Amino acid sequence: MLRLLVLVSWPHLRKHLLRTMLTTAGIVLGVAVFLGMRSANQSVLRGFTHMVASLAGKTELQVTAGEIGFGEDILEKVQSASTVGIAAPVIEAIVTPDIKGAGSLLIVGVDMTGDQSLRQYDLEGGDDTVEDPLVFLAQPDSVILAADFARRNNLAAGSQLPVGSVIGTKRLTVRGIMKPSGLASAFGGNIAVMDIYAAQKMFGRGRTFDRIDLAVKDGATVDACRQELRALLGAGFSVERPSTRGSQFESMLAAYSKTIEMSSAFALFIGMFIIYNAFAVAVRQRRKEIGVLRALGATRGQIQRMFLGESALLGVVGSGIGVLFGTLIAQAVAQWLGAFIADMFRVADQVEEVATNPWTLGAAFAIGVATSLLAAFVPAREAARVDPVHAMRKGEPEAATVLMSPVRVLSTLATVAVAGWCLGRGSNSAIFYLGYAATIAAAILLAAPLSWLLARIFRPVLTAFSPIEGALAADSLIRSPQRSSTAIAALMLSLALAVAFGGVGLANYRSIVEWTQTTLNPDLFVIPSQSLEARSIRFPDSMLKELTTVKGVTEVQPLRNARVVFRDVPTMLVAFDMKSIARTVKLRPVAGKVPDMYVEAAAGRGLLVSDSLAQLRQLSLGDTVELAAPYGTVQVPIVGIIVDYSDQQGSMMIDRSVFTKYWHDTSVDMFRVYVGPDVELSTVREDILQRYEKKRQVFVLTNGELKNYVIGIVSRWFALTSAQVAVAVIVAILGIVNALTVSVIDRRRELGILQAIGTIRPQVRHTIWIEAVTVGMIGLLLGCGFGAVNLYYMLEIVRRDVMGLHLEYVFPVSTVLMLAPAIILAAFVAALWPAESAIRGRLLDALEYE
């Protein structure tokens, strides 16, 4: 076996170096995208886990109540538990310091008088505490900075750090620098520690804590402590190990993870196609060689193993290179994804290094090799079946290509039937995905006959364009549809993927824009920080009355939104005045009666949920939802399901009075301000800003500004979609380059014959060019056609398993218009070198080629 590889395969691979390289590139791309995307995702998750672990220190359990926090009284309750050793309160806020290029800074508020029992503040200068702890506590501007952040921004002990606060920019005084390890390494080293009570004031948190970190008393077990605290605090509190935050974060990122995994899977699938094509052509070319080997005594098994050995070799080389490229891709994607998720969720860590999990590396490598073997399996089997007598006959034409063998016809009909049957029974996930798989299989099987049909349709056009070369090119495609069908199928699949991703992105974008038009209709939005997602800084509700008295203001709506844990997953809860919102906003109902739903919700007898949440958590109108809060459990039915894009994982909406009652939280994240007709907006805006000047940090956005802000966030999310489209396009281009190169090389003898019977070189060159461009166009057409079907399935996947969103079907014409010239150009460029190679070689060599 090894001897066959060395004596037969190796010289062949070396002789056809370009084809070998292109085939390997298919594996490289598949493995690189798979590893890159997966590692990027893992890096973000690992970064978060690292942050949690670094912040936790010796913490064994954490008491939380979602993102909202709880009153200070809970601390004494926790400390009174017999199994609690040390309990230290914490609040966290992510701020953007007023230093150019500083990025986000995580400020952790702790009680320095007790916190050092849980966390090590390893300060530069060898001390375990700040120079003067009493001054640190007495002066609310005190902060300890991580060394990394301090160095990056030229800060030292005694420096001033300007940071946005509830009362405007506050200049914090650096009173210590933490060594870059442990706590100081969290959040990519962009971390600061300050007194928790000063932080409460600075960020408008009232007398609340975000969580309590605790260590169990000596002699007690963590489980016993957890049970005692659960009984003591009630269902509104979660008492979990710090690592649980990691799994909650993971569930929040489910949509991102699934999208990324889909891209990876498609990249591998198309990579497999490229390899299949290369091996199928190789088997055709090497028929004579196979015949000789068989005549010399090689068994069918040996031939099959020889081809599989070649594919394994390419798989190993391609996977190895793919792993290297994948790490580079992961680096770029992880940083982007980390920054994006940090901005979106305000919780993720900054990704400093890419997770190089040996298991992931090993899996990527193994998948690459396995994909290569799987792709080569059918060609290898065909090679084993080659009849030596026929194969060794000089001039024996390649086996006649059959457009649709009976088996192929039956297979195609069967897959189409399965796909059609599944289409009407999509409520079952297994059937839906079976239908999707059958549709892909049907599309692949139909690629050859459809290519043939399109080639016939194109023939008159090509002939009109160039009578000789056009006819030759069209005839070549009509005569051997199987030869180019793999290239076309690979192109079709890649483009279908690009169309689907583009379509989902476009539909999502349009839906969100439409939602912003109907929901975000106030004239002005008053917010406490520049970032809407921050929620680190909040307003007191006393501002409601103050804003109402501003001249020209007709209505002010306070809004509070925060994630609470609903069925173990952090879920966005939005609290507002239902009556007021019902009067001013026309939320699009999916289920439930308007205005009854608002009346019921306003009276605290129900809540509204977004359609995405209803889909993802299997919620229906009338279902009772239980939301455990620190001060009781909200137990009300769903009275309305509406279209809402407040959060990607869906949202729940309750009346503000219910929120205040059960969470004891009256703070406000945003005031929606309506202004009377004929009132100058800029005047009202100025009035509001002047009213709070030097008293409170206030940002006033106009309707247009807020919408642009929201759309800006959405666009960032679609950057990921664009990256997916880009991957699909790269795969498509690689596929067509590979397939066309292989195809032209494969036809060297045929092209030699053309030259031998008098065709001049430019004619041969033009024939190859026209044929390549035609293959590109056919692939493009089929890609658009299958893309239209693929988009339907992708929208369904997004609805049922990724985001729960009902997105309207919109064919991404702009994506196709952008892709078309790129694909045609790629097809043309792909044909340049093989065409030159074919016509510049010795005629005899070409005639001998096989």
Next chain:
Amino acid sequence: MKHTHRIQHLFTAALVLAATLRPVPARAADDPRQIVEESDRRSNAKSQRYEGILEVVDSNGKTTEKRWAFMRLGSHGTSKTIIRFTTPADVKGVALLVVSHPDRASDQWMWTPAIERDRRIALQDRSTRFFGTDFSFEDLEERDVNQYDYSLVGDEAVDGAACWKIQASPKQAKSSQYSRSVLWIRKDHYTMARIESYVKDTLARRLEYSDVREVDGFWTAHRLSMSDVRRKSLTRLTLSKVTYNVPLTEDAFTVQALRRQ
């Protein structure tokens, strides 16, 4: 009868160890426990005031200074104390309220005028340093005499004053960062002269009392020096304007009172 003694109590009279001029019972002279009890008894005042200067000298010789006004109502296990910092400017107004309990750790609150907030100080890890000084929170607690076993090590003079040298070991039920302490109690008026505290047989802290003068019938050390042997740092407390049994009322020792400047 329950007794507490204040081996190293900063806030209460432990830092100001005093002794009455009453005669010493003869049996106390050879019983270490009775010596400690007598020392405790002699410092029993209804109330106390003083002004303190706290100097912390770090291992590099850098010194920081703070001043405070101290007042205490009651003594031993039932005392209430308020310390209000007066200088420097960045800690001025910061106040601490300590309510001692004979049977458990004291309750403590801190008032921070800059944010107008009081906070409860949860003394969960009593080995933590007290606001950057060389005292730990445990060093500041009043200790129940009954929670220690005592043995008389011998006689030894400190700064020329004859002392009993007594070893105090926490009983099994008592949780302490220290494995044992050695106390030097002056024979002339039962005031503490020195305390050395050990962690696993290694000397961790040494507290020395000096400038002992009689004030209102109580022998009072006006200068205390706590050195952290491991950190090689030193904290000095100097007392002035010491008075005892001054008229103070309960309502001056509440969290509400803490907020009043």
